Amino acid sequence: MRLPYFPGCTLHSKAKGFDASARAGAQALDIVMEELPEWTCCGATFPMAADSAMGLVAPTRILASAKAAGKLLTLCSFCYNTLKRTNRVIATDAERRRKVTTFIEEDYQGNVQTVHLLEVLRDDIGFEAVAGRVVKPLHGLKVAPYYGCLLLRPADEMGFDDPERPTILENFLKSLGCTVVDYPHKTECCGSFVAVSSPEVAQGCSARILEAAVKHGAEMLVVSCPLCQYNLDRAQRQVQAGGGPATRVPVLYFSQLLALALGCDEACLHLEGHAVDPRPRLSKWLGQTSQATALV
Amino acid sequence: MILQHLKTEDAIISEIKEISGVDVRACYQCGKCTAGCPLASAMDLMPNQILRLLQLGEHEQALKSRTIWQCASCLTCAARCPKEVDPARVMDALRTILMRRGAVHLEIPKVPAEVLAEAPQQALIGGFRKFVGY
Amino acid sequence: MEEEQGPMAAEPTMVRFYLMGKPHQVPTGLTIQKAMEYAGYRLLRGCGCRGGFCGACGTVYRIGGDYRLKVGLACQTVVEDQMYLAQIPFFPAVKATYKVEDLPPTAETLISLYPEILRCVGCNTCRKVCPQEIEVMRYVAAAQRGDIARVADLSFDCLMCGLCASRCPAEIVQYHVAILARRLYSRHIAKPAAHLAQCVAAIDRGECADLDAMAAADPAKLKGLYNVRDIEPEDLEAAGQE
Numbered sequence: 001m002r003l004p005y006f007p008g009c010t011l012h013s014k015a016k017g018f019d020a021s022a023r024a025g026a027q028a029l030d031i032v033m034e035e036l037p038e039w040t041c042c043g044a045t046f047p048m049a050a051d052s053a054m055g056l057v058a059p060t061r062i063l064a065s066a067k068a069a070g071k072l073l074t075l076c077s078f079c080y081n082t083l084k085r086t087n088r089v090i091a092t093d094a095e096r097r098r099k100v101t102t103f104i105e106e107d108y109q110g111n112v113q114t115v116h117l118l119e120v121l122r123d124d125i126g127f128e129a130v131a132g133r134v135v136k137p138l139h140g141l142k143v144a145p146y147y148g149c150l151l152l153r154p155a156d157e158m159g160f161d162d163p164e165r166p167t168i169l170e171n172f173l174k175s176l177g178c179t180v181v182d183y184p185h186k187t188e189c190c191g192s193f194v195a196v197s198s199p200e201v202a203q204g205c206s207a208r209i210l211e212a213a214v215k216h217g218a219e220m221l222v223v224s225c226p227l228c229q230y231n232l233d234r235a236q237r238q239v240q241a242g243g244g245p246a247t248r249v250p251v252l253y254f255s256q257l258l259a260l261a262l263g264c265d266e267a268c269l270h271l272e273g274h275a276v277d278p279r280p281r282l283s284k285w286l287g288q289t290s291q292a293t294a295l296v
Numbered sequence: 297m298i299l300q301h302l303k304t305e306d307a308i309i310s311e312i313k314e315i316s317g318v319d320v321r322a323c324y325q326c327g328k329c330t331a332g333c334p335l336a337s338a339m340d341l342m343p344n345q346i347l348r349l350l351q352l353g354e355h356e357q358a359l360k361s362r363t364i365w366q367c368a369s370c371l372t373c374a375a376r377c378p379k380e381v382d383p384a385r386v387m388d389a390l391r392t393i394l395m396r397r398g399a400v401h402l403e404i405p406k407v408p409a410e411v412l413a414e415a416p417q418q419a420l421i422g423g424f425r426k427f428v429g430y
Numbered sequence: 431m432e433e434e435q436g437p438m439a440a441e442p443t444m445v446r447f448y449l450m451g452k453p454h455q456v457p458t459g460l461t462i463q464k465a466m467e468y469a470g471y472r473l474l475r476g477c478g479c480r481g482g483f484c485g486a487c488g489t490v491y492r493i494g495g496d497y498r499l500k501v502g503l504a505c506q507t508v509v510e511d512q513m514y515l516a517q518i519p520f521f522p523a524v525k526a527t528y529k530v531e532d533l534p535p536t537a538e539t540l541i542s543l544y545p546e547i548l549r550c551v552g553c554n555t556c557r558k559v560c561p562q563e564i565e566v567m568r569y570v571a572a573a574q575r576g577d578i579a580r581v582a583d584l585s586f587d588c589l590m591c592g593l594c595a596s597r598c599p600a601e602i603v604q605y606h607v608a609i610l611a612r613r614l615y616s617r618h619i620a621k622p623a624a625h626l627a628q629c630v631a632a633i634d635r636g637e638c639a640d641l642d643a644m645a646a647a648d649p650a651k652l653k654g655l656y657n658v659r660d661i662e663p664e665d666l667e668a669a670g671q672e
Binding site for chain 1: 314315316317334335337338365366368369370371372374375384385388389392401402407411414415416417418419420421422423424425426427430
Binding site for chain 3: 009010012013014038039040041043054055057058061103104
């Protein structure tokens with residue numbers, strides 16, 4: 001299965017672990033992620049202003065470049081949300097479609113379906129099939145799935161999963177052999193880009209999520225967004241979860257666990273960049289060299 | 297506060313409608329948006345209060361609030377609103393009105409160097425779009 | 431700017447162009463700069479090498495009856511009939527100060543020095559207004575994700591004329607970002623030329639041409655020596671250089 005792939009700015013630089021592990025994990029499941037030959041930033045946030053078309057220009061151009069394939073794969077929640085919502089405007093609002101497509105000089109009607117890798121795993125591969133390919137089952141690893149906002153909301157446009165009680169990440173984690181931790185804050189906002197203007201406020205949001213996860217027994221959090229990863233990972237530097245001695249909870253991308261469980265080459269994991277080092281907890285499944293580094 | 301009919305017909309109210317597509321009069325003040333907002337503790341006016349002020353034509357108070365610049369567009373409010381009012385869109389419209397007038401919440405040169413160096417690009421891009429505008 | 435509804439140029443050898451709203455008749459075939467001089471102006475500003483290389487004379491213009499904005503270098507672009515042009519001063523741009531040796535060739539470097547590159551909306555106006563037809567938007571996208579080599583490659587033909595910066599709605603000065611990327615590329619990414627190091631070592635050992643003899647030689651002899659000089663050593667490819 002070949003899918004055109006839009007990485008987005010962050011996955012190419014700051015979240016290499018996300019990109020590399022996803023490509024490796026997908027490859028192991030016979031999914032080839034073909035990066036678009038040319039692409040620009042999608043703008044990250046979906047422009048809600050109904051009277052302006054400027055913010056739709058870049059994401060529409062990206063979607064148009066995949067129109068032949070009819071599908072576009074993304075990993076990052078921000079890109080997924082922006083592209084999917086933009087496509088809906090283009091497909092349903094004739095006036096704005098005319099305006100934007102004329103400006104970018106593309107004949108695009110809104111036929112591209114934006115898909116997330118988790119959707120592909122659930123709908124095209126099937127989690128049972130994924131489980132069948134796992135060579136390193138992550139038994140005993142207590143993982144709390146963290147969804148964040150953009151995968152799920154607005155629910156009628158995203159159609160990803162139930163916005164209040166989603167299950168896709170839970171089922172994914174179970175297929176890898178993990179013990180899934182349920183906790184109340186898994187769809188609560190991590191603070192998002194408010195981390196740039198009011199970092200303390202964003203840290204407060206992230207701290208509540210971590211506290212809830214830890215209280216329910218999580219040893220690790222799994223995310224699908226580099227900004228969630230940044231907020232949750234770094235919030236632990238300043239804030240102690242649970243009020244007691246600092247409980248360090250590593251925050252991983254779902255694809256890093258996928259690649260690990262499927263036995264992919266560990267070079268794709270890029271576990272070294274995390275503020276809270278995941279290697280000690282994962283040492284059981286990591287190779288000799290990784291284990292040695294983790295103990296240092 | 298003196299209620300005035302003229303205020304509720306103000307140009308700004310129709311501008312908010314034009315930008316966000318939301319008719320603020322649909323809100324019946326159930327408070328679910330405020331109850332679910334993860335950023336509420338950082339706000340001076342609560343989301344439902346912003347809607348109420350707009351309904352009463354007191355948009356200037358809404359525009360001066362700290363609230364609209366603490367919103368992370370997480371859409372929890374929109375997901376829970378029983379009247380499909382979408383407070384997040386209203387917040388976005390209020391910010392847009394101010395940014396189009398030239399007001400910015402974030403001075404790019406004042407963003408700390410560590411944030412510029414460490415934050416993922418999407419955080420900075422999103423933050424600039426929401427708090428600096430274009 | 432007035433738009434005169436007068437008749438088209440009667441004589442086929444003359445064209446009418448409008449400078450700051452004032453019409454002038456000039457012979458066909460002149461570049462904008464030559465046409466301005468024909469019309470009696472002395473060029474004190476916005477004029478440089480006159481060879482299409484320095485970027486001083488970037489010009490915007492319109493053709494009467496056509497709403498589209500066009501661009502060109504005034505020293506290279508031939509005047510067209512009904513051309514309306516205005517001289518714009520060099521667009522203000524503040525260059526960041528830095529030491530290239532101390533900067534890693536990464537996205538963080540570009541973002542820390544020019545954070546406004548993240549404001550790019552992808553409108554492509556920069557590319558449309560570039561007289562060198564550079565894919566400016568593409569290199570800004572590459573800059574955002576830290577692909578320094580790509581920025582350097584795409585921006586190679588840039589003359590720093592400033593037209594892209596003048597039109598950017600996100601207020602980015604694209605050419606400053608590009609030149610930083612090119613400098614980072616040369617300093618940190620491009621392979622150092624091994625033959626250069628060898629040459630310098632040879633000079634240090636005193637194994638180079640007799641400079642005193644050259645200084646004393648007549649110009650004709652020097653020219654002859656220059657024409658047959660070794661530009662790149664023959665074994666450059668063997669040495670693994672590009």
